[in-house]
Amino acid sequence: MKPEIDIIAFDADDTLWVNEPFYQDAERKLEEVLRRYIDVEQITEDLYEVESKNLSLFGYGTKGFTISMIETAIELSVGKITAGEIQEIIEIGKRMMQNPIELLPGVRRALTELDQNVDLMLLTKGDLFDQESKIARSGLSHFFKYVEIVSEKDEPTYLGVFDKYHIKPARLLMVGNSLKSDILPIVGVGAHAVHIPCETTWVHEKMAEPLSRKQHFELGEIGELPRFVEETYQLERA
Amino acid sequence: MKPEIDIIAFDADDTLWVNEPFYQDAERKLEEVLRRYIDVEQITEDLYEVESKNLSLFGYGTKGFTISMIETAIELSVGKITAGEIQEIIEIGKRMMQNPIELLPGVRRALTELDQNVDLMLLTKGDLFDQESKIARSGLSHFFKYVEIVSEKDEPTYLGVFDKYHIKPARLLMVGNSLKSDILPIVGVGAHAVHIPCETTWVHEKMAEPLSRKQHFELGEIGELPRFVEETYQLERA
Numbered sequence: 079m080k081p082e083i084d085i086i087a088f089d090a091d092d093t094l095w096v097n098e099p100f101y102q103d104a105e106r107k108l109e110e111v112l113r114r115y116i117d118v119e120q121i122t123e124d125l126y127e128v129e130s131k132n133l134s135l136f137g138y139g140t141k142g143f144t145i146s147m148i149e150t151a152i153e154l155s156v157g158k159i160t161a162g163e164i165q166e167i168i169e170i171g172k173r174m175m176q177n178p179i180e181l182l183p184g185v186r187r188a189l190t191e192l193d194q195n196v197d198l199m200l201l202t203k204g205d206l207f208d209q210e211s212k213i214a215r216s217g218l219s220h221f222f223k224y225v226e227i228v229s230e231k232d233e234p235t236y237l238g239v240f241d242k243y244h245i246k247p248a249r250l251l252m253v254g255n256s257l258k259s260d261i262l263p264i265v266g267v268g269a270h271a272v273h274i275p276c277e278t279t280w281v282h283e284k285m286a287e288p289l290s291r292k293q294h295f296e297l298g299e300i301g302e303l304p305r306f307v308e309e310t311y312q313l314e315r316a
Numbered sequence: 317m318k319p320e321i322d323i324i325a326f327d328a329d330d331t332l333w334v335n336e337p338f339y340q341d342a343e344r345k346l347e348e349v350l351r352r353y354i355d356v357e358q359i360t361e362d363l364y365e366v367e368s369k370n371l372s373l374f375g376y377g378t379k380g381f382t383i384s385m386i387e388t389a390i391e392l393s394v395g396k397i398t399a400g401e402i403q404e405i406i407e408i409g410k411r412m413m414q415n416p417i418e419l420l421p422g423v424r425r426a427l428t429e430l431d432q433n434v435d436l437m438l439l440t441k442g443d444l445f446d447q448e449s450k451i452a453r454s455g456l457s458h459f460f461k462y463v464e465i466v467s468e469k470d471e472p473t474y475l476g477v478f479d480k481y482h483i484k485p486a487r488l489l490m491v492g493n494s495l496k497s498d499i500l501p502i503v504g505v506g507a508h509a510v511h512i513p514c515e516t517t518w519v520h521e522k523m524a525e526p527l528s529r530k531q532h533f534e535l536g537e538i539g540e541l542p543r544f545v546e547e548t549y550q551l552e553r554a
Contacts, residue, residue, distance in 0.1 A: 137443075137444070137445030139379075141374055141443075142379050144383060145379060145383065145406060148406065152399045155399065157398070157399040157400050157403075158399065160399075161389075161390045161396065161397045161402070164386065164390065164402055165387070168383060168386065168387060172373055175373045175374075176373065205379075205443065206443065206444035206466075206467050207374065207377075207443070224480075229444050229445045
């Protein structure tokens with residue numbers, strides 16, 4: 079017998095729309111600003127180190143990332159970077175906050191099909207203002223019965239959200255690109271999970287140990303989701 | 317007959333704990349950094365102008381405020397501020413993110429008394445990560461059955477939150493220090509409101525037109541709230 083599902087929750091960044099490539103693009107632009115001062119090829123490691131140190135104070139999102147870019151620039155230029163160049167870095171951050179949202183291929187069609195038979199939820203981690211702005215710019219908000227933005231995706235957070243909406247974990251399917259955030263804790267609380275890997279994944283989301291494939295499914299792209307869901311689950315509306 | 321209430325919602329910043337004075341203190345520290353470059357007495361207006369311009373990109377909170385402080389410094393120093401001084405400004409912001417939370421007088425006692433008879437909610441505007449961190453540091457989180465952090469406090473947002481928890485507006489009392497955010501939209505959606513003014517209110521929260529006092533109550537301090545609630549409402553648990 080197929081398991082009964084009455085809600086499908088989606089991660090947003092790099093599941094529904096392009097995100098990480100914009101961060102990598104910002105990093106390339108930061109390297110251009112810093113070219114006068116340093117001769118390293120890539121600043122990825124330095125920037126990641128500053129970001130990691132700041133994570134417990136800033137959380138995720140572009141505002142914290144912007145401050146981390148500034149700190150990295152001050153550090154790598156040994157304090158020589160000018161105020162004008164720091165303003166350029168701020169502008170890199172501000173442009174990220176206004177980027178048009180680029181949906182991943184097949185997203186709109188998959189949501190349209192699934193929306194006909196089951197309730198959909200957007201369940202994303204990050205900066206509240208950032209994410210609300212991206213959801214608005216994505217043009218997808220009408221698909222989602224519930225939208226939840228959380229500061230961390232771990233088991234207690236998921237349980238808190240499910241409790242809030244009186245959702246039974248066993249009746250929820252989560253879809254996302256991050257094994258660490260979208261799959262492992264979801265399997266941990268007894269919900270269903272579909273992993274759709276993304277070409278570019280932030281190093282912070284990468285896992286040292288791969289998960290056993292037994293507890294979740296993996297699809298190549300979101301376009302396969304409606305058929306997979308139809309074949310695998312019994313859909314109900316709560 | 318007294319109106320029946322089954323939930324009391326509290327604003328957080330400058331209602332439960334000190335907030336705005338920390339921003340004003342940061343502003344004084346920014347002035348010290350800028351003293352080498354400018355001879356104005358106060359930078360309040362310049363900083364507020366930069367903040368207001370950035371609000372639609374950053375939303376509320378200390379990370380956006382930190383970037384606005386940096387931009388103000390670059391502007392007022394005509395690009396002369398050094399990287400070292402910008403790092404000092406970043407440190408001012410980081411210290412704000414770690415400040416111990418200073419509860420306003422009578423808060424713990426009022427929550428303890430009210431918690432015995434009615435469900436309490438924390439309903440605050442701001443940066444998600446900032447606010448979660450402050451709630452954790454405040455030591456008050458166990459009082460609240462629900463915690464909601466929103467990016468703006470307007471009528472649609474309040475209605476969305478009430479809908480999420482199946483709360484009838486007429487059965488909710490909101491308590492806060494900002495007429496603009498905590499009182500006016502609450503009265504607008506048909507809920508009850510108690511205004512507890514705070515000595516220091518951010519200019520952004522100030523209203524040009526005072527509200528008519530007929531639709532809400534005003535108390536001098538939160539210590540008066542339990543008695544006021546007892547005399548004015550019939551409390552129930554939902």
